[in-house]
Amino acid sequence: MANEKDNAQESRLKEIIKEQLDNEEGVEVREDKPERKLSEKLSKLLSKEVAYMKVKKKTRGAEIMGIFAKHNFYANGLTPVELRTTLEDLGPTYVKIGQIMSSRTDLFPESYCEELVKLRQSVQPLDPEVARAVIEQETGKKIDEIYDEFRDKPLGSASIGQVHYGVLKDGTKVVTKVQRPLIAEMTDQDFELLKQLGSIVNMVGEGGDNGNMVDLLSVVEELEKVTKEELDFRNEADNTRLFREKCIEDDGEVSCPRIIDELSTERILTMTYVDGYSISDKERIVEEGYSLEDVGEKIVKSYVHQVLDVGIFHADPHQGNIMFSEGKPYWIDFGMIGTISEANVNLISEVVLGVIQGDADALATAAMSAGTTSAKTDRGRLMQDLDGFLDQYMSGTSIADVNVDDMLSSFGDLATRNYIVLPSEFTMLLRSLIMIEGVIEEMCPALNLFEILSGKFMERAKKNFDLKQSLIDVGTEALSLGKKASKIPALAADALKDIVKGNMKVNLEFTGYEPLVKALEKMVKNIVLAVFACVIFFGSCLLCLTEVGPDVGGNMPLLSEVGFLFSIALGIYSVKQMSEK
Secondary structure, three states: OHHHHHHHHHHHHHHHHHHHHHOOOOOOOOOOOOOOOOOHHHHHHOHHHHHHHHHHHHHHHHHHHHHHHHOOHHHHOOOHHHHHHHHHHHOHHHHHHHHHHHOOOOOOOHHHHHHHOOOOOOOOOOOHHHHHHHHHHHHOOOHHHHEEEEOOOOOEEOOOEEEEEEEEOOOOEEEEEEEOOOHHHHHHHHHHHHHHHHOOOEEEOOOHHHOOEEEHHHHHHHHHHHHHHHHOHHHHHHHHHHHHHHHOOOOOOOEOOOEOHHHOOOOEEEEEOOOOEEOOOHHHHHHOOOOHHHHHHHHHHHHHHHHHHHOEEEOOOOHHHEEEEOOEEEEOOOOOEEEOOHHHHHHHHHHHHHHHHOOHHHHHHHHHHHOEOOOOOOHHHHHHHHHHHHHHHHOOOOHHHOOHHHHHHHHHHHHHHOOOEOOHHHHHHHHHHHHHHHHHHHHOOOOOHHHHHHHHHHHHHHHHOOHHHHHHHHHHHHHHHHHHHHOHHHHHHHHHHHHHHOOOOOOOOOOOOHHHHHHHHHHHHHHHHHHHHHHHHHHHHHHOOOOOOOEOOOOOEHHHHHHHHHHHHHHHHHHHHHHOO
16 A cells, blocks of 8 residues: 555656646746835846746746655655755755744654754855845835945845844944845745645654654645745734833843834844844853853743743744843844733643642643543543653652753653643743753753742742632532532432332442452351351261161261261361461
């Protein structure tokens, strides 16, 4: 069956390649919106690129198919390594897609995400004139009208865009992210082609045929949505504004950049410049006279505030996205933020408190409430797994010693084993928590994220505790129990009447007493044998007073002598059996 499927996939692949080679016009790109026009200046600067893109449009499908064929995907599917190398061969747009995929643990098996993290791309910077022309087209102003200083050499260059340093006319230091021209159009075209492949390509997780199969078509559609969101810089601008407004409590402790609204559009994004460096440079932080523990504590408290108090959190909090400047951490890069509802925060609170209290039942209820269960979910088995989970992480262990990374990963695996599908916001939060735990462990291992989280949850529980309402609830429950209890005598009397009348039968089943019952059975049996031996002995004595023959001598009948011998032997046997344990 597997060979037939592989052959069918290979045949279908060849058909698609032939169609692409035979069709001079290539694939028709769906027009969700009109193509964005280039300014006269950009059209001149990019004339070669535009012409090349038109040619590529006719042959790109065959090129993509050829690359997939080269990696032999139709034989075994795309394994993690093959997927990474395939994306590298497909070019910068696909490398960016791979980077997005690496963070989507809700879509891909962990083995894929770990492999795609390895995608590191060195992209040729844009021509400075092109970058300037994009800014001028988007703002309608000349560069000299916007900036007092604009550096042509980018601070960084990636597949979608690059970042330039500048100083505005009012003296504000800023960075402007400039999107590569034509990247959106190229991406639209490539996704149309990928969706054609989606129906015949599978990706296989570790374990070959027994591994997890991924429906590529649904994955491609989700990635298309995410990529288009990233290509619209207004989304990142909105995320940054929202984060700054909701998540920054004290700008003097932890901060983030401000968006320059008039210089932010779909294709450019301008924000205040953070003159600092990554928090991974621990030596520099110490050299400047700051405590790593204090810096780490500020980051953790800020993150916990985001999750528990606001319900909006940085979804990609790796070291490169947390800068250190002016003595405080700065959160940067809000291309992806996560949200979590108050109800789900309360469920997480129940999970954490259940871990602290070692309450497997509470954990099981929270896990089943948080996720989607299936017919295969067995609460009894889930309880057993949770007992083992608690023994592993909390038995004889201080809260300060709990490793959040390991614990959360184990909890996620436990849910999967019990056929519980956690919602995407939980998956994103778990990944984010694991990342922030790694950051803190690298910076200051003595600081424990779980201890701070659990303390915050306890504060939250105390804050939300309503004594008046709790007393009302307890009183209501007690009244209900009292009413039910008052009915017990009458119900018992009715039941006894039915039993006496023969209208009700009661079956009693005792469990746990099997050894005692067996011992009693053995004892009764031996007592009966002993009594039987005594009866035969006395019967033999009575026969001696009669003249029953035959006589064995001494006027003792033969039957009496046999009775004496049998009764003595039976008596000895029964006494011996009763003396044994």
